[in-house]
Amino acid sequence: MSLIPKETVDQVLALADITEVVGDFVSLKKKGQNMWACCPFHHEKSPSFSVSPAKGIYKCFGCGKAGNSVQFIMDIEGTSFPEAIKFLAKKYHIDIPEDEPNPEYAKEQSERDSLFIVSDFASKHYQQLLHNHEQGGIGQSYLKQRGLSNNTIRKFELGYSLDEWTNLTDAALKAGYQQKYLEATGLTIAKEDGKKYDRFRGRVMFPIHNVSGRVVGFGARTLKSNDKKSPKYLNSPESDIYHKSNVLYGLFQAKQAIRMQDMCYMVEGYLDVLSLHQGGIENVVASSGTSLTEGQIKLIARYTQNITVLYDGDAAGIKASLRGIDLILESGLNVDVVTFPEGEDPDSYIQKVGDTNFKNYIKEKAQDFISFKTSLYAEEAKGNPVKKAEAIREIVASIAKIPDSIKRTVFFRSCSLIFDIDEQVLISEYNKMQLQDRQPSQKPGSSPFEAPVGLPVEEEPEKPVSDVDVLKRYEREIVRMLLNYPNQMLEEGVTTCQYMLEQLEDVEFRTPLYARLMELVKEKLCDNVIPSAEDFVHYPDQEIRTEATHLLSDPHELSHNWETHQIFVPKETDLLPYGAERAVLRLKWRNVELILKGEMEKLRLVTDPQEQDNQLNNILMLKQLHSQLGDMLGIVVNR
Incomplete structure (x- = not known):
């Protein structure tokens, strides 16, 4: 398979608007400069998933997922970078110059991508049979009989499987697709004796798409009214792409x-x-x-x-x-x-x-579900006290599922009127259910009303932060400022990039990821180019892309009401000269501290008096430098 040309990848990255791409999967709402939603990657009730149109990135502050438009498709679809590029190219009508599939095509794909590709081939094959094969007329007659128009049939990509044993399998193998992927998707069934046959035969085919429109499986309806052995509807089995x-x-x-x-x-x-x-x-x-x-x-x-x-x-x-x-x-x-x-x-x-x-x-x-269920059970329980009591418990159990306390109160009132029962009785039953739900988690002999005292047995004391972790935090802050404000003037003629790289020229970054990011910044500046957020968000290396997105994301936004009420709150950009200087000093101070510790360790191993004197002088100089940096930072007691 040919590679996607870099020019095409760049074109996709330029056109793939992050708001449009994410908006196809999530309902976004504007808040401040960014768009927000509940995260599609983990369950949450308060939105912590942010999309920054200006930076072209998304970030969930709950689960940590982050990236650009391509990464979002990779995350939500679980697909590879090339397949994500193809997906976006299709969305934005960008042609990707590639060779026709050949026998080696499927081998070069990831296992998951290959399942998508085979399913897509099957869908197109079934559609072609429905519209162009004489047996397909049987399927067309059925669909027309059910009142479906050609537009609907084509929009949902309906198809037909021939009433033959190996029609799809033979066509797929001939086109260069591997049998193992046909079996993995359930399209082909293989026997132990080596015989194989199509799962779907003589059926109208309903392709099942995921949210991005990729075929993941099929539903199939038989048109043989006299076949009592086969089920009317047959679905694809579970697979890596179909759950x-x-x-x-x-x-x-x-x-x-x-x-x-x-x-x-x-x-x-x-x-x-x-x-x-x-x-x-x-x-x-x-x-x-x-x-x-x-x-x-x-x-x-x-x-x-x-x-x-x-x-x-x-x-x-x-x-x-x-x-x-x-x-x-x-x-x-x-x-x-x-x-x-x-x-x-x-x-x-x-x-x-x-x-x-x-x-x-x-x-x-249309009526709300609780009212519907209450009316349904009340009708069944008429004149029967036992059934009425059971019905009330059923309704209370449903109301208990509702997390919103105001909604629960409204439904308790509605239920009490329909069943002609005191509202407080319903609330008491609800409280009893809640208490029973909590009891299994209680320790033997403890009361559910007792608050835990002291440190729980299962919790461990918080581990002290290591020197390496602290240093990593300081290095991260330097890189964060460089990525967010590279061209910001700290003073006349001096940008953030220039200031930090000059100040840290002799400082070696010890965190490999941040060392690489610093090198990338230096490379850009050597080419007389100020690095931009896009340079890192679209960088080929995924680790760089992901970390850059984290560093460019800010969970806090200033409400516009502060400006409306003329309340001045300084932004980070307003205090950037001070912040940049502090960040540089902190990193230098921590580096000197670590070097000092290393030199102290070396002193223990030195036995020669002359070397001991040299080592002590070196330690004294480091201590003076460490103290000077501490004074500049206002640090009185070292950590």
């Missing part, structure tokens, strides 16, 4: 609409998504027959805090899936519910009543 619990069908096509409308409709099947999307309800996704999982809820929470679950008109099915919604409540999201007439599902109902009537029906029938 059912972390994927939602249709999310790639729906994410922009979800963000724009601040609402996600949740349905059950592929055709529900396709019919609603075609009917103008594009903010719709499906869990594809699985119970809702925490991973799927996190995906939705990137784009909205509001979910409306559209239930089929099947009472037994509704009851069975209620517990899954407790997970949504626990995540702090708002959940509404809409049920359809018995025997109807979203697909059949929109086909029956039309787009406009369907939208009106959703608006009229």
Whole structure:
């Protein structure tokens, strides 16, 4: 496989706007100069994920993930640098000159990238068969019968698998893809005797995309009504790129609409998504027959805090899936519910009543989940005290999942009115549940109301900070200032870069990463170029890129209200001459201290009187220098 030309990589880096790239995966909100969101890489309820449009970087101050646009795609997709460049090139319509795939192509890819590539090949193969093969007419007839237009079929990349044993496998091997990747994605099934065959045969194919639009698996519906042995729907098995619990069908096509409308409709099947999307309800996704999982809820929470679950008109099915919604409540999201007439599902109902009537029906029938569940259980428990008590406990258990105390209070009041029971009784039951949840973590014999006294047994005393760690911190501060303010004038004719490099000319950086960064700064200056943030954020070495992003990120922003009220708060740039001087002095002081310790150790090993005198004079000079630097820093007692 040919390498991506540097000119193309540079073009991608120049065009890939960090706000646009991250905004495809996360709902960003402006605060100060930066954009903020809840981190897509770990679970959190308060936003600590920052995007700096000016610097072209992102940084999570919770989990530490950081980088530029390319790194973000690598982090969120778990893919390689070349594949991330290709992804962004496609987004920004940049052509990448590469040779056609050859038999060695897959071998040169990382294992994970190869699974994506094989899945993409299969998707395109199935699409080509649907539209161009005579057997594909069977699939087209079915899809048209279900009311799907050509635009919808192409938008969701629907396809057809021929009713032949090895059609896909043969085509993939001929194109140069390795059989092990076909097996790893579940597209090919291999027997112990060496025989192999396609998993999907004679089925309409529904490609399942991840949030960036890459095919990770397939859902497949058989069109053989007389085949009782095969399941109606067959899905790809779990693989390194396909985890059912972390994927939602249709999310790639729906994410922009979800963000724009601040609402996600949740349905059950592929055709529900396709019919609603075609009917103008594009903010719709499906869990594809699985119970809702925490991973799927996190995906939705990137784009909205509001979910409306559209239930089929099947009472037994509704009851069975209620517990899954407790997970949504626990995540702090708002959940509404809409049920359809018995025997109807979203697909059949929109086909029956039309787009406009369907939208009106959703608006009229939507109710919050707690009220819906309360009414459902209250109806079932009529005239039966035992069932009523069980129902109340069920409702309280759901309300207990809600992290917001105000919402809990509102729902307790609503529940008390529907069940005609004192609100305080519900709150007491809630408190009892909370107490029971905490008890397993209590130590035998201890009271849940007793505050721990002293240092917990399992905790260890904090370890003292080593000299190396302290030095690393001082070196980091120097590099941070150089990256953030390289061209800032400290005094007339002297920039931060010039001042620090002159002052630290004889100081050797002991932290390898910061030593490398300092060398890069010097190289730029030797070429008469002032280093910029982009030079480091887009540097080929990932360790350099990541650390540069950390150093360029600031978790604190000054509220504009301070300026509005004419309250002056000095910024770091206002105090930069003082800060730069202090940073240089601290590093020198710490370096001298470490050198002094080393010389003291050497003195113990010296036996020759003349050498001892020389060593003592050397130590005396270092002590004087250390004391002078300490005086300049205002340090009275050394650490």
